[in-house]
Amino acid sequence: MPRSRIAIFAAVTIILGLATRPLSKYAGDAFYTVLLYWVVLFVAPRARPAVAALIALAASWAIEFAQLLDLPRVLAPVLGSTFNPPDLFWYAVGAAGVLAFDLTLRSRSGRKSPAAP
Template sequence: MCIRDRLYTVLLCTLVAFCAPRARPAVVASTALGLSWAVEFAQLTGVPAQWSAHSTAARLVLGSTFNAPDLFWYAVGAACAWALLRAAGQPR
């Protein structure tokens, strides 16, 4: 699961960078990490599980159960994306 978790955050970094192309890599990575963590913590409410039971798209985007180690892997994905953005020459 850790590869999928990292890629989830890298995808969010890509979307944030696409929507805000002049944003610094640190801002892009921290925004994506915050969104990843928000989705993970939302799973504690049970709402994503209810939506996931009725929608494949919701299950793919929101997941269904909280898993604390995912928080670490999201941070790893954000760090990887930050490093890639820095190496690609995005504005600092």
């Protein structure tokens, strides 16, 4: 997938994440992982979609678990400040959703996913 398209998807993800935040905290959590997925693909465009989804999920979980540590307050706006176990589920929902979306796009474009045999 071209980086320009990945950048567009990342921008749309940011808009959707911010737009849904007042309606549902957990939708924003899911979109956070979706954004990380697009960042992984932007940095490594040849990464397999499933690998990109796992990296995004692992990063989301790592950030959530980091909230259990005594981190400097300056990091709180980026990393959050309160560990919330349901967030872990919603990060997985985001990873699964963006993976399904990306695989669908790839199959419709006629190109096989790098994850396909």
